Amino acid sequence: MKHIHNEHESESEAPVTYAEVNDTVLKMLEPPGTGWFLLLFTCIFFLVIGASSWFYQMWSGYGESGNSIPIGWGTYITNFVFWVGIAHSGTLISAVLYLFRAAFRQPIYRLAEAMTVFAVMTAGLFPVIHVGRPWYALWLIPYPNERALWPNFRSPLLWDVFAVSTYFTISATFFFVGLIPDIAAARDRATTKFRKALYGVTCLGWRGSHTQWKHYQAAYLIFAALATPLVVSVHSVVSWDFAMSIVPGWHATIFPPYFVAGAIFSGVAMVITLAIPLRKAFNLHRLITPVHFDAMSKLILLTSGVVSYSYITEFYTAWFSNNPFERFQFWFRPFGEYWLPFWGMTFCNCIAPQLLWIKSLRTNIAFLFVLSIIINIGMWLERFNIIFQSLTREFIPAAWGGYNFSWVEVGITVGAFGWFGMWMTLFIKFFPSVAITEIKEILPPPMRRAKHDHGQVSAVNSH
Amino acid sequence: MVKKSRFVVVAVGITAVLAFFQFQSVENGHATPDYPAVGVRTGVYNDGQAALWDLNITDHFHYFGPEQRARGYKPQQPINFSHVIHVQQNKMECQYCHWSVNKSAYAAIPEEETCMGCHGALVAGKSEQGKKDIEKLKDYYNRGEPIPWVKVHVMPDYLKFNHKRHGKAGVACQECHGQIPEMAQVERVSSMKMGWCISCHRERGASIDCLTCHSHR
């Protein structure tokens, strides 16, 4: 905490006070302007496109998607993995970095966590969209039923059900618990009747008494401790959807760490993509500082390295295994029919992030924004490569085949962004999207008798 | 305090309603006690027990699923054929009319000629309604048209029930179809949902391999 404070001081501005945190953050909740409504309606418009595409697909038949017989999974599963991946960094930032006491997480963690929850909500749609009979998707849930049947616990897809539902529950709970004191702060400042009621109910009557804080802190630590393994496990389980199969290009033990690193990679990029406009729109420059961007850039650099290493390892393993199918698959990816997505992925995920070795670029907001979008595209392509390329060239050459991209898939993909964006947009206007309490925690408390080196701070009074 | 008690009342109420249906379903199953003496519980097994918990809306609501697959489905038939008169009062054997039940997977609806065997010249019916119905039968027969009976036991696709095998294994008709002899209008007494079949299969040690029933035939 100390060194963070020092970094603040280095900015040659007055240190942040408790009151300023509240003021800045709660200012975000003020009645929205046209821009916000425009954003919201754009998102809803996209969502309507997506929803109508889905209904069209259900009405007409699953054939409206692009899948074919060798390629049973396509855009939807790519989207699923993509969104689960996006979700990951949220948990990483909120839980893992909390445990590591990495204080740079504080200003961005709420945003990251909201992103997690909404991304999981988005990701969770895709398995349902992608099944042939979505109205029976609930058969994957082990509930007592008149058929006396249970699901197959040996299937990675059932693990997915467990992993994703647990992940959603835990991250949503974690998110909500973290929100409680901040909502209480919002409640205490709320003016309109609606907001009073909204915050009054959602803060559950939080007061911030010493016992409450005591249990809260203990519980929060436990939540962080519980969510931390999820960071590793959820995407590992998702990766097992592939790794547990025998498809060349999927059947690899490297998948869990590879997927987790990729998820964090894409998630951090997504946090940057969201944080930059938010920071600009709500003038959060004093809360989300270049220091944070620098730290996230380093995280990107690290995970990009891990991801690149995984790519190389995949190729090495395929060569080393002397398995003709694996070898063919990894020859096919760079030099086959779909070379473009492969090289696109390589550029976006391995080459472009290397620019972050340059210090000035790490804090160059415009550059980071562009790079984060490039990385997101790259990570989508990575999943495309894994899913499409592997399925299109499996064991039996006679059964090799292609994919038929359809506008329905594009519609649903766009709709997913609309769905995610809609929740994000609503969230930033109704709930504090920067963690008030947690930022305050890293600020030095106002002390009359400065025990440490914070004499200056204690002199600054609020009001 | 008021709120709390209200909650309790609602909870107890819901439980009571559920329990009512629960027991009622069992009650229904036992509704017809002792005709003829087959000595088995008729069409109960775990009927409804698991179904109460089933979240599958498509199986439960008529808006999503066919009414014809619900217990108690009792359609109006083109001719008011009464099993009471034929079976209970005149002691006819099931197989006399449904003759293919032990020969084929299907228990055939009797040919009109079978009906005409008695009703053609001999039996004209006692009641007014009965006379009318027999006239109807003759009309159909003379026109050479089949009677458009309404299916009572509508089963979903991809379930192949074999009457012959069940009959030969000693399953009495009443066990699934209920006390048909006492029905003036045939009604579906068993849900014929999968869990219902399975509980009997398990109880009697019959195969619970999916393909036993979900094979094509």
Place this chain on the structure above:
Amino acid sequence: MVESSSRAVVGIFTYLDDALEAVKKVKESNLDYRMYSPVPRHEIEEVTYPEKSPVRTVSLIAAMTGCMCGFTLAIMCSLDWPMRTSAKNIASIPAFFVPGYEWTILFGGLGTLLAILIFCRIPTVVRAAGYDPRFSHDKFGVVVACMGSQVDAVKQQLSDSGADEVDIQDSL
């Protein structure tokens, strides 16, 4: 308002050390108190609640239950209607680690949530004695419950510690 009825004395502090000073004094005089703060500080915990929180135990128990339930669910469901897939065992424990693990986390998380709700006494609609909206902003508050006779002493004590304001409210 009867003299002997219990009252709440609310001290509003700007400085954390002042507030803690006041708490220490109140504790010495063995009065019931509640301290409000906009932020959790370990300094506060040290003074007010040095013991460990019971939340942890609840979480542990819940998580262990979850682990057991997860495995049990998977095993029981598989054994209820044993269906062979490939040549794999009906109850294939390695595969069941996933539901077991996931439910460990899930139950642990839900248990923790339950524990917070119970120990923090939320959700509640009861108005907290002496709460001031500023406590969620930047002020610290010390609310002391005392009999009417002790009010003045307590009030004095709080202002001596450096309270910006001291209010007296009816206790609930």
Place this chain on the structure above:
Amino acid sequence: MKDDLVQLNKGQNRAQKNSNSSGLVQISRRRFLQGLGATTALSAAACANPAEQKIFPYVKPDPEQIPGVAVWYSSTCNECSAGCGIRVRTREGRAVKIEGNPLNPVNRGSLCALGQSALQSLYDPDRVRGPKKRKLGSIPDDRLREKSRPVFLDASWNEVYGKITEAVSKSNKKKVLLTGELPSSQKEIVEKFATTMGFSHVVWDPMQPVAVAKASELVFGTFGVPTFSLDKASLIVNFGADFLETWANPVGYARQWADSRRSKHPLRFVHVEPRLSLTGANADTWLKANVGSELEIALFLIKDLMQRGRVKGLNGEVLAYVERAVRHVTLEGTSERTGVSVEKLAAVAQHLGEAKQSLILAGGTATQTEDPMPLLVAVNILNVMLGNVGHTVNVAEMTVPNTSAEKMVELIEDMQGGNVDVLLTYNTNPQFSFPAAFGYAYGSREVGVVGGASGKKAGLVVALSSHEDETAVLADYILPVHTSLEDWGYNKQVNGSISLQQPSMRPIFETKSFGDVLITIASNTSRAISDNGKSYADFVKAGYLKACSGRFSGDEKRFWMSSLEDGGNFKSGSTGSSSISVSSQVLKVALKAHGAKRAKGALMLYPYPSVKSFDGRAANRPWMQELADPITQAVWGTWVEMHPDTAKSYGIAQGDQVRLKTDDGEVRAPAYITEHVHKDIVAVPVGQGHSAYGRYAESAAEGSGSVFGLLPKKLAKVSGSIVLAGAPVTVSRAPGAGNLVTVQDFSSQENRELARTTMIAGGGGDHHDGADHHGDDASHGHHEPKQMYEQREHPLYQWGMTVDLAACTGCSACVVACYAENNIPVVGKKIVAQGREMTWIRIERYYDQNPNSGEELKVSFLPMMCQHCQNAPCEPVCPVYATYHNEEGMNAMVYNRCVGTRYCSNNCSYKVRRFNWFQYEWPELLDWQVNPDVTKRTVGVMEKCTFCMQRVAEAKDVAKDLGRLVEDGDVTPACVQTCPTQALTFGNLNDPNSKVSKAARSERAYKVLDHHLNTQPSVSYLNDIRYKA
């Protein structure tokens, strides 16, 4: 059309009518159709409750029928003139499946794709449903383009009969009855009719090997196609006869061929042709000779034999004649002119010289050139020299084709000259399959009864047809006749056996038997061709009993009944003659090779019939359209095969639209580029490009035009048959993209050892000696890896299958059988193009250049169906147990549990799972064929081969009633049952004595991919056997 076929029943997923589960539905036709209409109307109201389902009893019991139990009728297939015996499975009075009749010696229980698809001719939604008359003024056009399509109005039988009677009595010119090649009973009644009524009888069937028959006349003295015994030969040299596909008796010959190929001493098979046919693909040595140079090879072989002194059977002037012909033939010269390497020619000659028994064949397109006689004569002479006559060539049992192109030409000339006033057509489609250059359409317009109101137009052309094909739409009246499945008849085989044809169901529409129509026409004109007004059925019975007189003693009725049960009487009477001397008629033919005359800038047209299209009669059968051609793997419609070099020179790429033009016509079709056609030819399958005939035929044609329209207006020398091959065509790239859809785009095995071959050396030696496996070593087949898990036990049955690749010819009969048995939807070209075909069994075709013998082409056919793996990758990944492994070793697929994650398909290493992307529905009438024992699958579920578990269930049911277990042979899945070569076997692997376990223990047995993946399939493949060159 495809919209009709694939009625995507949008939003009606749940409200699927389960007409198939109501096995009791047996009602009058009209009623049934009404009910069908009602169901359709109701299902249109979305989200409503499905209509209350009705259950209809019989009005009167049918003593033959137990509801839910199939009734089988023995009959005879009329699809080609081979006359295979069939058994038609009917349920509640509807024919649902055709299988081969095991008692019939022609096909011994097997049936080809075409024969099975006869059901879709019976249930053709475009069938003529009642008598029709042309609307006045709607005059047929030559091309029959959509605009000028004649309009037909409903008529009554009596009206048309009246017209015919009137015309016949008025007639003062020729009266002609034009038919296809007919079975014996119809032939007899037609002869009677023709003589009684003064009709002349003309026969046209494009598939008849008339030239072969003519060559027999020249060499052996009798006109006819000899019967061949392929299984007795140790070497077959074949000049283009596609005996594994469509030629002569394909099912019977395929069986003979396969019996030899899988025996200890397999025959060696050399095939010469310019375009790789299915038959050529099965050859040990495939010689891509220059077009028209087959004769050179034959002459070289004659010369080689002469040098070896094998001139038995030749003497006198014939010997001199032959010697003269081969005087200048040299190995090098032949090699140069044919384009076949010296080594290969020498090797073939050597094998031929050493072979104990051999057979030389010629036929197919190679013998439908302008001058086919020299080749055919040379081949016959070769057979004589080799002593094959009387052994592998049976000239005592000759099939005599009645088809005559010369008579056709004469008829057309007569018609054009106005010399014909009554024309009846039946079972032939000359407007489509006779070269359009001769002008049949023009001629048929000139047919008329003089004295009509407006010159010609009182004309009388009556088509007795069950389909509105090109010939029928030219007629003034169409009289709907029974299809062969509704009609009576018998067919006398050359070996003396007689197969009987009986109706397998009551006629669907207001149709009459062809024989009855003739009888009625005759009696209307007060002439009798059957005894006092008896029907054709009586005629058949009497004729059959007469033909069988002496074959039975005692009760005629009992004999008749047992014949109906057996499908005929199969006592074969005759014996082959031992030797024969060459007729001097042969001297008329100049045995001189003149090479291919290739016009400058033009390629040679090489039309060929295939198992998929035959002569065009299969075009309106969706199964046959969707069936992938085994060689090109193309579906729906036609294509043009070209050599890559040729294509390059014309700037044509795979799938481009190509225009083929001759002086007589034009065809547009997509290009299929393949190395396995000669550079100088363009090969086009015949039978596609219909302009009438029905929705599937017409839409699949996509306006391409028929290949027969390209043929020149001339007849072949001596044989007088049409000139199919050799027309010079100008090829150009047509605008627009061609619509070529293939189901297999990759032809190489990528060294993955999917289809394996045992290469054997030596002429006819025991292949178990010195076996040398293609690819990796043999131990892979018997690879027993250590299992991680305890393998599943199978207490009673473990169903398994073996596929003998040495016997599999790739004919695709199994595919059609599977379509028919398992209610597999036909989805149409567009959906197949998306990789969504629904076939449960597919024939994979791989081209491999055999590394052991240089550039030798090795074509492998690999039937691929669900392998029912013991360690199935698909099973554990299903989250809802929709697929799992049962106690009987079956990989079960429970459709109604399936959620549709498609994970199983991803994880299936064999890619045999099929997904219902849409709700597929059968159009009206084709849905009568739906097998009630098999569920139609709904949208969103996975499906796959089930080993025909409905048949397994039936067998178990029967066995249980008999108080025993299912025995070997009780269960045969549809594919196994129909396989013409019996390459497939099915049975209980638990039983060590079952056929299938014996086959699976064979040292040729291996399992596909098992050595890589340890999937432990239940399907074993037996290595193909090929001779090293």
